[in-house]
Amino acid sequence: MNRTRSEHDLLGDRDIPANAYWGVHTLRAVENFPISGQTIGQVNDLIVALAAIKQAAAMANADLGLLAPARSRAIIAACEEIRAGKLHDQFIVDQIQGGAGTSTNMNANEVIANRALELLGHKKGDYRHLHPNEHVNLSQSTNDVYPTALRIAAWAGLHRLIAQMASLRSAFAEKAVEFSDVLKMGRTQLQEAVPMTLGQEFNAFAIMLGEDELRLAEAAQLIREINLGATAIGTGITAHPDYAERVRARLAEVTGIPVITAPDLVEATQDCGAFVQVSGVLKRVAVKLSKTCNDLRLLSSGPRAGFAEINLPAKQAGSSIMPGKVNPVIPEVVNQVAFEVIGNDITITMAAEAGQLQLNAFEPVIAYSLFRSVSHLIAACQTLEINCIRGITANRDRLRESVENSIGLVTALNPYIGYAAATEVALEAHRTGRGVYELVLEKGLMTQARLDRVLRPEELTRPQQMVS
Known part of the structure; x- marks a missing residue:
């Protein structure tokens, strides 16, 4: 039950569990970086991306006659298994690590090598037949594998987020149609402004x-x-002259992503600008989602003493002491995700800025922050749609009453009764608490039929010619 195998690296020999697919480099990384408690194996997109890159490299190296066909086939088969979801529990290094991602790359090299050895009929750790560095990592460096894996993984996550945002957008759009005839008062600076529809x-x-x-x-x-193809710093040392283009084509074939090789690999190896850009857009998404959730909480505040214009679905009891209290818990959790994403953007910004010379050593924390932002935004959009937006209802009577009683209504009536009369009505409404609708009729400024026509939603909520 406790059998081990011995593996060697530049620091000496270590015993590895005999059934482990990872090796000595992975073991040292696990010991060195007990930081987040989150392993790279928990980021499915990253492991799939690493396997795709190693598969593309094996194919390209075989194309160029650099890797024996049997070894290439074994590496490719191992990578295909990993891409299908197998062995992810063997990727055990912490997501936050020193070494610019070397531990992640070596964890992948070791797992793929040991699975390939099994497929070739050899024991794990018998690296004479197929070696993590010499064969799985052939023509590569952590410094081109790891950044590329982050990009492939981010591509997958971003497109899932875009799809989830589209679904949430559809939910809002459906509610816009449902509420298209519900008149209400718009607000600026939390003060009544002019009428609009809840649908708008x-x-x-x-x-x-x-x-x-x-x-x-x-x-x-x-x-x-x-x-x-950049290998260590972008010069392509140890790689075949045709390798960069060959591996790009193979990676596009394996992943279906139209990847392109950077025009200058020295620049590309040290530049994290794309991650800063993506994170900035994620922050934009977070800010606007949070603003939307702020609005939902305001519009649903009450149930008696607040705005109470809409009702959010009741999802759970809101208090351990106040009976009957229901809180806007779904918008609240989305707000908190937004705060996290904004903080992650600062982390990514600082990590990108901290790069030195030909490499950025801080890409692991960029990856950690970026993947969390994407995955949490996906979950936030999903719960907001399912547990909140689709169940929202409008308090139609309260909204109509608020329009009729709002002093802001005089703005809509100004073209019909004149600025002076509108001002007089507004002041009296404010002083007495009476409604604008009531005062306009009482003063004989408009007939009820004409006033009702002017106050129709289609007249109040878009540019119109004056009602004659």
């Missing part, structure tokens, strides 16, 4: 999301640029 308010939420879907899609295009 929800349509604005939908449009804001749609704009950010486009911005995310644009940002995703930036991360298609990879530096595979």
